[in-house]
Amino acid sequence: MTAGEVTQPKPQGFRIQDLPGKIWSNYVLRRIVRALVIIWLITTIIFFVIRLMPGNAFDLMVADMVVNRNMTEDEAKIRASSLLRINFNRPIGEQYLEYMSNLAKGDLGYSFINNNRTVQELLAQKLPWTLFSVGTSLMISFTLGMLLGMIAAYKRGSWLDHLITNFAAAMDAIPQYIYAIVLVLLLGVIWKIMPVMDMKGVLSPGIKPGFTFEFIWDALMHLRVPAFVYVLSTVGNWALSMKSSTLSTLGEDYVTVARARGLSDSRIITSYVGRNASLPLVTALALSVGFALGGSVVIESVFNYPGIGLELSKSLSNRDYPMLQGIFLITTTSVIFTNLIADLIYGWLDPRIRIAGGE
Numbered sequence: 001m002t003a004g005e006v007t008q009p010k011p012q013g014f015r016i017q018d019l020p021g022k023i024w025s026n027y028v029l030r031r032i033v034r035a036l037v038i039i040w041l042i043t044t045i046i047f048f049v050i051r052l053m054p055g056n057a058f059d060l061m062v063a064d065m066v067v068n069r070n071m072t073e074d075e076a077k078i079r080a081s082s083l084l085r086i087n088f089n090r091p092i093g094e095q096y097l098e099y100m101s102n103l104a105k106g107d108l109g110y111s112f113i114n115n116n117r118t119v120q121e122l123l124a125q126k127l128p129w130t131l132f133s134v135g136t137s138l139m140i141s142f143t144l145g146m147l148l149g150m151i152a153a154y155k156r157g158s159w160l161d162h163l164i165t166n167f168a169a170a171m172d173a174i175p176q177y178i179y180a181i182v183l184v185l186l187l188g189v190i191w192k193i194m195p196v197m198d199m200k201g202v203l204s205p206g207i208k209p210g211f212t213f214e215f216i217w218d219a220l221m222h223l224r225v226p227a228f229v230y231v232l233s234t235v236g237n238w239a240l241s242m243k244s245s246t247l248s249t250l251g252e253d254y255v256t257v258a259r260a261r262g263l264s265d266s267r268i269i270t271s272y273v274g275r276n277a278s279l280p281l282v283t284a285l286a287l288s289v290g291f292a293l294g295g296s297v298v299i300e301s302v303f304n305y306p307g308i309g310l311e312l313s314k315s316l317s318n319r320d321y322p323m324l325q326g327i328f329l330i331t332t333t334s335v336i337f338t339n340l341i342a343d344l345i346y347g348w349l350d351p352r353i354r355i356a357g358g359e
Helices: 018-026 029-051 057-068 073-083 092-104 120-155 157-172 174-188 214-251 253-260 267-297 297-302 308-318 321-349 351-359
Strands: none
Touching: 029 057, 029 092, 029 297, 029 321, 057 073, 120 157, 120 308, 120 321, 157 214, 157 253, 174 214, 174 297, 214 267, 214 297, 253 267, 267 321, 297 308, 308 321
16 A cells, blocks of 8 residues: 555445344334334223223123113123123233234224124224214314414404404313303204204214215215314314414514515415414324324214214223224324324424434
8 A cells, every 4th residue: 555545444244233223223114113112002001991990891781681671690690791702700911912912813802782793893884984074174173273373373463363362262262062062052952943853963864875965965964063063172272373383484584585575475375484384283183183083072972973982982881891992092093193104204304303313
């Protein structure tokens, strides 16, 4: 080697002991593994927590048969044992291992209170109605809240700003069940605008499900009041969040530069402020979809809307363990999955997040 030449470091060969670190340094894989671990932990906690509730499905069924069917206690126990596909006297550890083994095979078990129908079958029947009601209501609430929030931010300090802000704060403070009870009382009893029975259920008698105008129109008519309740109870939060985000964006330097360049207010709103101010709300929207699946209990119970929320309420009352576990699993997975999607999108948009996460 002559003078002045620089020695190049020799590339290191592949070492098997470095494989775990290289795999774990992958941002996407790391997020997926973390999501799966969280789902397993929450599923395990739910399994044990619901069994800590006083009473179980067997005891409740025996008591119901003794009181309402005039059976002796021994007859009721024999009948309940033949109906329920679980032995509550087994050690809880064995029950957990069996549940996780069945879960790995895609078997969620049989519902105790639905004629021993499979949990998968019931979820497939109930989930679309909840997705329909929650999805429709959430998009209306989100869109309306964004518009109100942007108007309040642009008219800050005016009477319109005070009106929207106070209205949003008041709407956000009232619980859902208050809206539901008041609307049923006003629309169905006092004003008699619509029959109370038209507010309940998802379809009118004689309407067959199918991709027809009659079916879609009737489903929308039955969704009017439940959707109105959901929008009223959530639009305030979206409006206040959008106002705060818009005010923060209006203070950015690029907005000042855009105004100095003489751009119109409509161009600034659509191309600069609106897009950037709505980014945090889009993430919150994705997360709220998962939470809304389990949070529809009140609305569906009041209006007898046969979705996941109503089934969750019935399962809690009757200690239907398999159905409870299935509903909580769906809710948990949806929340974590939407959070995972948000993490991956943020990591794709901003590589600094991936680098920070790897460190």
